[in-house]
Amino acid sequence: MTRVDRAAIFGAWVVAALVVVYLLTPLVVTVIVSFTSSTVYTLPPPDWSLRWYAALGRKSGLWGSVLLSFNLAFVSTVLSLVVGTAAALGVARGRFPGRGAVATFVVSPLMMPGLVVGVALLQFLRELGLRDAYWSLLIAHVVITLPYVMRTLLASVAAFDFSLIDAARTLGMPYPKAVLKIMVPNLAPAFLTASLFAFLASMDNYPISIFLTDARNKTLPIRMLQYLEETPDPTIAAISSLLILMALIALVLSARTVGLNRMMEG
Template sequence: MTQRYSVLLWLTGGLVVLFLIAPILAIMPLSFNSEPFFTYPMPGLSLRWYEEFFTSNVWLMSLKNSLIVAVCATILATFLGTLAAIGLARKECPVRGLIMAILISPMIVPIVVSAVGIYYAFAAVGLLNSLTGLILAHTALGAPFVLITVSASLAGFDYNLMRAAANLGARPHTATLQIMLPMIAPGVFSGALFAFATSFDEVVVALFLTGSEERTLPKQMWSGVREQLSPTIAAVATMLILLSTLLLIVMLWLQNRAEKQKQRLEG
């Protein structure tokens, strides 16, 4: 009975996973279609849509903008999120729960609501239609992910190491950089990957804040769907799926490494 229940559970789980990834599995082969139609069966295979992406100034400029915004936003979000996590990890921090709730609110509030609020705030200071404004907005969206992952790493950190370093004459910033950060590095890198993925795939805030000259890759895909549906969009979507899969594998590896490091310290 137990074995039958286990098989049924695995079968149900597999069907649910297949249902969730079926749209992805359906769109990826279309990026290799030799004809500009989203139809099955495909008349032939071709790499023309990938070639069109890498030879189009519009697509390459949107890719460049996405990389600039994602890298800059990731650096800022990682720096600010890590500092916030270290500060909130201190037990003497007043109203820690309230501050945490405010900092992670971008993950809870609907993205459209956040986009409208950011739009009006940035309009007042002249940050619309600029990559700078989009970088700051994506920093606010990515920092909560860094805060959560670093806070989880700090939950298992032994603060006696910091006290021992202080007794040996190390200054607080020296102990933080040389003792704490190396030990929580997997959590920091995981948060940075989450922040990068959030910024690189984000489209709603980009629609509100950027103009035609600051188009990011997701915004260009959105415009392509509305204006001229082309298999090039399927090619871009396929590359984004592969990138997301790679980031997920790296995050799982970092989490596994952090678990092994924690078990080694406890042992």
């Protein structure tokens, strides 16, 4: 290895380290601030305290928003898995013209700013006469979670060897059972990866949800924005830290069940 090669590798590692620090610093600062004893955001904290975590139970409307966000994230993820799996199978196995256009259309919400998608969905749902906030939010969250599922599953479905299902059928196994016994276990990492991305994308969504909430149906990000406007104290950092912890737990459980390497392959 020449000196130029070693310098290039060293430079690449330096850039990678700077990117990691740039991405993780806001998360670390958020967690540190959540343990401060001060009533304002100060670094370093004058003293360590759990007062802001204890204050979460006294926050007006917080737990209702948490339950609503979990409900929307869970239901939209399940619906996106069903629709996204069918769409991925159709695009990967179908022989109809325009398959690429279908795949692009499904993932197109990721290509546009969230505010644009939010305004478009608001206008579209109002034209349909749908004014119920919960169902409007659910439809919107399916729209924003489906691209993650579709994009993740499409690559795995395209790489799956469907001759394994044909072999199982020649041995007498019914087609639905062959799919459940052979295809689903092989695609489990892709399903898990898609579910995690979809669930977290729904939980954290703000730019689309803000157009569809009402006084009785406010998702967690919208509720946090309300707190930031009315009472900007470190309870917001405590909520954010719990969301970070939730994402870490999801990654750890995924690593223990299927392994991170298989998830990346999915």
